[in-house]
Amino acid sequence: xxxxxxxxxxxxxxxxxxxxxxxxxxxxxxxxxxxxxxxxxxxxxxxxxxxxxxxxxxxxxxxxxxxxxxxxxxxxxxxxxxxxxxxxxxxxxxxxxxxxxxxxxxxxxxxxxxxxxxxxxxxxxxxxxxxxxxxxxxxxxxxxxxxxxxxxxxxxxxxxxxxx
Numbered sequence: 001x002x003x004x005x006x007x008x009x010x011x012x013x014x015x016x017x018x019x020x021x022x023x024x025x026x027x028x029x030x031x032x033x034x035x036x037x038x039x040x041x042x043x044x045x046x047x048x049x050x051x052x053x054x055x056x057x058x059x060x061x062x063x064x065x066x067x068x069x070x071x072x073x074x075x076x077x078x079x080x081x082x083x084x085x086x087x088x089x090x091x092x093x094x095x096x097x098x099x100x101x102x103x104x105x106x107x108x109x110x111x112x113x114x115x116x117x118x119x120x121x122x123x124x125x126x127x128x129x130x131x132x133x134x135x136x137x138x139x140x141x142x143x144x145x146x147x148x149x150x151x152x153x154x155x156x157x158x159x160x161x162x163x164x
Contacts (some may be wrong), residue, residue: 025050028073031081046052047136059085067097080107088117095122
């Protein structure tokens with residue numbers, strides 16, 4: 001995998017990450033619910049997906065930290081429905097500043113509610129909040145595959161495009 005745009009279509013830029021689920025993988029979490037943040041942290045740790053670099057309940061803080069040379073994680077797992085700033089806006093703002101952070105949305109709502117806007121915002125995927133196994137599998141899939149042309153995980157939408 002590389003960080004170069006695919007040559008087939010110059011209007012679409014694809015993002016690839018060299019991150020592979022391991023203890024050296026830095027994962028950040030964004031959710032406005034402190035209990036959900038703790039649960040997501042436990043899922044990440046229990047499934048050995050990486051180490052939690054930071055957690056926040058603020059979309060603005062997540063954008064700032066993902067844009068920082070010091071705090072940038074390999075992956076940001078973020079809630080779609082936040083106070084003050086939507087998950088779509090968080091994704092858009094991060095993508096304006098960085099192509100290297102993998103972005104995985106999480107929601108309790110039907111995935112169809114966000115898919116088209118999340119594709120345009122530049123995320124790698126979206127997963128339902130309702131099952132720990134799905135969250136772990138999709139997170140691992142995005143960390144290990146996360147590139148254009150890969151087969152989507154059956155439990156989530158996964159596209160890695162940003163429309164210019």
